[in-house]
Amino acid sequence: MSRTDGSANGTQPRDEKRTMLFACGGTAVGFLVCWWVGGAILWGFGIAVFLLMAYSWERIIRLSRAVSESDARSRTAEERFRRVESRLNALFQHQPGAVGLIDPGGCFLQWNPAAERMFGYREEELRGKHLRTLFPEESSGRTNNFFTEALHGSSLSFKTSLLHKDGYRVDLDTTVVPVQEQGITTGVLIVCQDITSATRTEEQIRHLAYYDDMTGLPNRRLFVQHLNAAMTAASRHERKLAVLFVDIDRFKIVNDCFGHDYGDMLLLQVAERFSRCVGPDDYLARTEGDEFAFFFQVPDQTAEPVGTIAKAIFDLLEEPFVLGQNLVHLTASIGMSLLSQEDESADSLMKCADMALTRAKEKGKNNYQLFNSEMKSVSLKRLTLESELRRALAKNELLLHYQPQINIATGRIVGFEALVRWQHPERGLVAPGEFIPFAEDSGLIVPIGEWALKEACRQNKQWQDAGLEVVPVSVNLSIRQFMQHQLCARIGRTLQETALDPGLLELEITESCTMDVDYASDLLHELKKLGVKISIDDFGTGYSSLSYLKKFPIDKLKIDRSFVRDIMTDPNDAAIVASIIAMTRHLNMEVIAEGVENEEQLRFLHDNECHLIQGFYLSPPLAVPDAERLMKLYSAQAAAGEESPPLN
Structure with missing residues (x-):
């Protein structure tokens, strides 16, 4: 039987090639070539089946692996989310500043431990309570305004104050941030830092800058500011204003002889007495040493009303001052100036009062003098005298x-x-x-x-x-x-x-x-x-x-x-x-x-x-x-x- 003659056996001739396509799931596996060789068809089929199975398992494995990887990624994402959530919660709980979550109605939802320590309220005490529960009247309106702006999507920082559970004020540096989901504000996160200590320090610095540390009275700097404002108001409303400089006579001797502690005690008593004659529209300051300054609203620019004021000040010093076991009698010299022109400055008005004070001292102290133009020439002479006297010391012009x-x-x-x-x-x-x-x-x-x-x-x-x-x-x-x-x-x-x-x-x-x-x-x-x-x-x-x-x-x-x-x-x-x-x-x-x-x-x-x-x-x-x-x-x-x- 020739190689080409095999049709009776249902086989194809050896040189006649047949190609069969095997597929799995509509996917081509490959081509199988059979020869007219005994057992070759079975061998070829086995190879095809093997290839088919191998290919299917590969797809199954890949699919299984993909599913596994997807599950793994899902589990990883969930774990990552849990870790992030844990970290965020830890950050919330351990944040040194006070952090609170507030609903759109202005009520507290959550409150971290730092907030509990800072303000004295436990979280359950505040949950459901409105913002105004914590903020005093003078700051609640302002805080509510910022909260409203945060609800509209703005992040804001501002300074405010809050009432501790025990009733004292806590000063805060506050930030409000909107909490949004899909563009909708669902709440406000409020973060507070306690700046009470810094605020107190700033207040102390300001107090030192504008107030006399010993008597608590305003100092020269603040006196000038208020005098400028009073002069502006007096000019606008056609009021009259008088400035008085009061110097305690022979205070230097008292201070030196009894000591600085007694000197300070004396100034405190003087300041207290002077405060008695100051009305709501008047002002008192300690400008330096034993010198005090007043300004008063007066009915006119004559000497009579300022003379009445001077007499009231002298009367305040009539009673002796008690320093330990000693009684000290004091007198004072007073210099006065009156606001006369709209273009006058506080500085010029005070200089005039100072020149009048110098004149009062020259006249034997324990008196008052109202400034006049002649005093300017006298003051110029004094400045010249000081300059010449210093020169006399340097150039040996003094003799015995x-x-x-x-x-x-x-x-x-x-x-x-x-x-x-x-x-x-x-x-x-x-x-x-x-x-x-x-x-x-x-x-x-x-x-x-x-x-x-x-x-x-x-x-x-x-x-x-x-x-x-x-x-x-x-x-x-x-x-x-x-x-x-x-x-x-x-x-x-x-x-x-x-x-x-x-x-x-x-x-x-x-x-x-x-x-x-x-x-x-x-x-x-x-x-x-x-x-x-x-x-x-x-x-x-x-x-x-x-x-x-x-x-x-x-x-x-x-x-x-x-x-x-x-x-x-x-x-x-x-x-x-x-x-x-x-x-x-x-x-x-x-x-x-x-x-x-x-x-x-x-x-x-x-x-x-x-x-x-x-x-x-x-x-x-x-x-x-x-x-x-x-x-x-x-x-x-x-x-x-x-x-x-x-x-x-």
Whole structure:
């Protein structure tokens, strides 16, 4: 049988190829080629079945794998969602700031633990409660407005305050964020940070910037702001306005003598009293030190209404102030200015009041002055005086004159008082009354006093080296010098530098220096250890108690010229002078009368056994050459046994 002849067996010839297509699920598997070889068809079919099964399983596996991967992805997404949800919940629960979820009606749905701690309410206490439950009236309206804006899709940040469950205020930095689902706002997330501490700090800083820390009154800066506003209102409504500067007289002495704590206590009491005369349209501030400022609405621009105000202020100071065990009487100087022009500024109005205050001080204090145009020229002179006085210190224009102190019983010079003079390059010799009070007010008295001390010691040493009279020279210590730190060390250093015997230096202090008894006693004993002499100047005009004199190492009392002047016409002055002389004799002190200007005064003092005399009747203050001639004359006449010459 030939290869081409196999039809009877149902087979195709070997060289006749048949192709069969097997499919699975409509998908072609491939082609199967059969040869007329025994068993070849079965083999080919087996291969086809195998290929078909392999292909089907591959699809099943792929499908199964796809389903598995889909399930895995679904499980992963769910797990991821759960993790995200857990993280978000943890973030919500552990967020340090307060976080709350609020429904569109403004009621709380959820509240994190930080919010519970911050505001004192547990979550279940607030759930279903409206926003206004927490926010006080002054901030609830504003907070509701922001909440409404958040419901309309806006995210906002603002500062507000909320009431803690215990009733106190909590200041907040707040953010509201809309919660949206498919573009619809379903609630509002509110996030709050507690800024109470920062707010309090800001308030403290503002208070320090605009208020006096000690009295609690507004300071100069805030006073100017309110004065500007009051001036604008006064001009608009045609009202009259008065500005007053009030300065406590001699407060520096009280502060130095009793100490700063008592000084602060005194200012607090003054501030409290001044507050009594301030109405709703008026204003009071402490501008600096012992200076207070007012502005008042007044009916007109005459002196009468401001005079009434000044009297009310003086009346407030009538009653003495209690400082520990001490009663202190105060007076005040007041300067006033009136708003007169619409274009005036607060600064110019205050400057005018300040110039008037300066004038009140110059007139002896305890009075008030209303500003006038003449005061501007006076203030200009004061500025010029200060500038020239500073220049005088730098260029050695100051000099000392020496007024002799005479023992009328022996006719001998027993000392000199060094008195400061100013040799002005253009005006000539300037009287001390023209610049010493200003130097005391401005503080220039301290460097002037230090210069005078050193110059007096140097001059006295020079006289000794020249073989002239060996007598002490007295130098005045101002209250400001007396309160200077390390005064004793400075004086000791001056004595060392000039090589002057300490026993030939006499320090004169006023009674005002002894107001703080403990401080004065300690310092005076320190000075006595240096070997210097100490005298009380202007005795009888100050504040000290006679009982304190025995506590102080005082060598000499000087009877003030105000008592000596009228001893022949005023029995009271005569009695005071006689009593002082007798007292010093019992206390083993020396006494000297100053300001002796005629023979009757000299005779009275001699008859009452006051032999140490200083005054124009015997000699005016002398320049150095004249003082030297006087000492030589006295020395020569003493050596010859002659009487002292007349000095007037």
